[in-house]
Amino acid sequence: MEKELKVAALKDGTVIDHIPAEKVFKIVSILQLKISGQLLTIGNNLDSKRLGRKGIIKISDRILSEDETSKIALIAPNASLNIIRDYKVVEKRALVLGEEMYDVVKCGNPMCITNHQNIPTRFKVIQEDGTVRLKCRYCTREILQDEINLKKK
Amino acid sequence: MVNSLVSITDYSKEDILDILESAKAFEAKPDRSLLKGKVVASLFFEPSTRTRLSFETAVVRLGGEVIGFSDAATSSSTKGESLNDTIHMVGCYADAIVMRHPLEGAARYAAEISPVPVVNAGDGANQHPSQTLLDLYSILKTQKTLENLTICIVGDLKYGRTVHSLIEAMSHFKPTFRFISPDELRIPEEYKIFCKKNNIPFTEHTELNNNFDDADILYMTRVQKERFQDLMEYERVKNVYVLHNDMIQNTKPNLRILHPLPRVNEISMDVDQNEKAYYFQQAQNGLYVRQAILSKVLNCKIND
Numbered sequence: 001m002e003k004e005l006k007v008a009a010l011k012d013g014t015v016i017d018h019i020p021a022e023k024v025f026k027i028v029s030i031l032q033l034k035i036s037g038q039l040l041t042i043g044n045n046l047d048s049k050r051l052g053r054k055g056i057i058k059i060s061d062r063i064l065s066e067d068e069t070s071k072i073a074l075i076a077p078n079a080s081l082n083i084i085r086d087y088k089v090v091e092k093r094a095l096v097l098g099e100e101m102y103d104v105v106k107c108g109n110p111m112c113i114t115n116h117q118n119i120p121t122r123f124k125v126i127q128e129d130g131t132v133r134l135k136c137r138y139c140t141r142e143i144l145q146d147e148i149n150l151k152k153k
Numbered sequence: 154m155v156n157s158l159v160s161i162t163d164y165s166k167e168d169i170l171d172i173l174e175s176a177k178a179f180e181a182k183p184d185r186s187l188l189k190g191k192v193v194a195s196l197f198f199e200p201s202t203r204t205r206l207s208f209e210t211a212v213v214r215l216g217g218e219v220i221g222f223s224d225a226a227t228s229s230s231t232k233g234e235s236l237n238d239t240i241h242m243v244g245c246y247a248d249a250i251v252m253r254h255p256l257e258g259a260a261r262y263a264a265e266i267s268p269v270p271v272v273n274a275g276d277g278a279n280q281h282p283s284q285t286l287l288d289l290y291s292i293l294k295t296q297k298t299l300e301n302l303t304i305c306i307v308g309d310l311k312y313g314r315t316v317h318s319l320i321e322a323m324s325h326f327k328p329t330f331r332f333i334s335p336d337e338l339r340i341p342e343e344y345k346i347f348c349k350k351n352n353i354p355f356t357e358h359t360e361l362n363n364n365f366d367d368a369d370i371l372y373m374t375r376v377q378k379e380r381f382q383d384l385m386e387y388e389r390v391k392n393v394y395v396l397h398n399d400m401i402q403n404t405k406p407n408l409r410i411l412h413p414l415p416r417v418n419e420i421s422m423d424v425d426q427n428e429k430a431y432y433f434q435q436a437q438n439g440l441y442v443r444q445a446i447l448s449k450v451l452n453c454k455i456n457d
Contacts, residue, residue: 111277113258117235138258139279140160142343 013038013060015082015089016072021045023076024055026150030071030104031057031064038062070098074105074125074132074148097125097132105134105143106151112139121151156450157264157271160280161318166325168449169289175445176290176438178455183441187453188217194247195221196239197274198230199255203414203436204274204283208251211443215453220247237266244268249451252276270450278314284413285318287442288372291435292323295409296369299326305365307333308374308394308419310340315413316374320344330355333364335390337381361394366403371396373412373419373432391418398423411435 019027024044033040039060048054063083064072072079073095083091103120114121114136123134123143132145158164164172179185193212197205200223209219221243222228229239236254240263243250252263253274260273260280275281293299304323310316310332320330330348332340332355339357348355358364365371376394381387395418401408412420412432424430448455 107258109257111255111257113236113254113256113262113276116256117237119237119262136258138261139277140258 010041010058010060010084011087012085013058013062013083014064015084016057016059016076017054017080017082018048018051019055019057019076019079020051021053021055023079024057026075027057027072027079030075030150031059031068033057033059036062064093066096066098067102069093069095070101071104073097074101074145075150077132097127099125100137101125101134104151106149107136107139107141108143108147108149109136109139109141112136112141114138155264155267155270156452157267157273158282158446158450159260159264159271159273161282161285161322163282169286169322169325172286172442172445172449173290173293175448175455176286176441179441179444180438183214183444185214185455186216187448187455188212188215188451191217191248191451191453192246193217193219193447194243194250195219195223196228196243196250196252196254197221197223198225198228198259199253199275200224201253201275203439204253204281207436207439208272208274208283208443208447211440211447214440215444215447217447221251236263240267240271249447251447272446272450278312280318281314282318283439283443283446284315285322286446287435287439288315288319288411288413289322290438290442291409291411291431292370294438295431296407299323301327301329302369303329303331303367304370304372305331305333305368306372306374307361307365307396308376309338309380310334310374311338312377312380313374316340316372317344319372320347324348324351324353328353331358331364331368332356333358333361333394335359335376335386335393337383337386337390338376361396362400363403365408367405369405369407369409371401371404371408371410373410373416375415375417375419395419395421396424397421398427401427401429404429 041058044055045053081093082089101123107114122137126133133142135142212219244267249270251272254276257277257279260276264271409431
């Protein structure tokens with residue numbers, strides 16, 4: 001009941017729910033919510049049957065782009081994404097990874113050119129046997145999903 | 154995207170065969186004026202005498218001119234110029250860029266931003282496609298075919314970029330691989346998966362002796378001390394992967410021994426006189442293959 005109230009409290013916008021507690025601020029960071037002027041509610045360490053502790057982010061008047069959805073899919077693949085219009089969930093959007101991650105993730109190879117010069121990182125997303133790997137377009141090294149570090153901006 | 158060559162995987166089987174065919178024509182007649190009036194920039198951010206001289210000779214023998222530097226210390230990168238700016242600047246002067254850089258991925262990035270074709274002459278431990286193409290040319294020349302060969306690769310199979318590229322390039326030609334290395338330097342899992350996906354049979358061994366008696370190619374690489382975490386382990390294996398003349402007595406008559414060079418002690422000097430030793434001719438083939446690469450990226454066709 002309490003959860004529903006929180007979701008309904010948003011008139012128009014996007015709710016990202018069921019975020020693992022430790023991933024909430026990573027998502028805040030990749031969506032650049034710190035500098036967005038939108039009305040924002042961030043909850044964390046809420047009780048969750050599924051996750052134990054979860055986080056939730058509500059953003060008013062903003063529909064996420066495919067690229068942004070893809071970034072969330074990378075960090076919290078099991079989160080849920082709801083689009084709210086006039087206090088109602090009008091769409092539950094699947095978190096689908098795109099084919100390329102552009103300038104989000106830091107390459108794990110210290111000898112990669114992207115770690116030495118001001119170059120946007122680009123990774124090919126490889127999904128095989130239920131796992132996700134990222135292959136650097138430049139140095140061709142691969143990183144596993146749980147080794148992913150975000151690029152500092 | 155212009156006609157760059159960054160990784161051997163940029164080339165299809167047809168592209169590879171095309172290069173090998175023109176390399177043959179250049180071997181028959183290396184001096185041609187195909188690149189007359191062309192300027193090739195040779196940007197070596199890291200010294201590499203063998204590769205640089207081979208590329209520069211290839212340009213000169215084709216009638217072109219070379220500009221560039223042989224060491225980052227004599228380039229503007231010491232003043233803090235970014236690779237982006239250096240490539241844009243050089244792209245204003247030259248018709249093609251040959252680049253060696255210590256950082257991995259530098260060549261792919263340069264090729265993306267360059268207005269003229271970029272040929273990767275080595276980007277750190279990443280790619281070195283001209284080496285792979287000259288390996289293939291050497292295999293073709295000595296075996297008269299690339300198809301259905303048994304290739305035995307020895308040494309550092311974990312970090313050796315020439316090994317990884319050779320596997321990818323040979324995958325078009327139905328090879329059988331035998332990988333021989335110390336445990337610490339075994340072939341990475343991703344290349345084994347690659348072989349399986351492409352139906353390429355392979356076996357793994359830790360002993361050098363007798364494992365190549367039915368091979369057509371014995372590809373030796375250097376086991377580098379700096380790759381070992383445990384120096385005791387290095388001391389233990391360093392002499393296990395040394396090829397001596399008496400070890401190749403029972404090999405097939407068509408076997409040829411290749412090595413990307415420089416060698417340290419992994420092939421003993423007494424092998425050099427054996428007709429199966431091919432590593433010095435292999436290095437010479439590099440000239441013809443690089444002539445073929447430069448002609449291809451600059452769209453200059455041989456007319457005879």
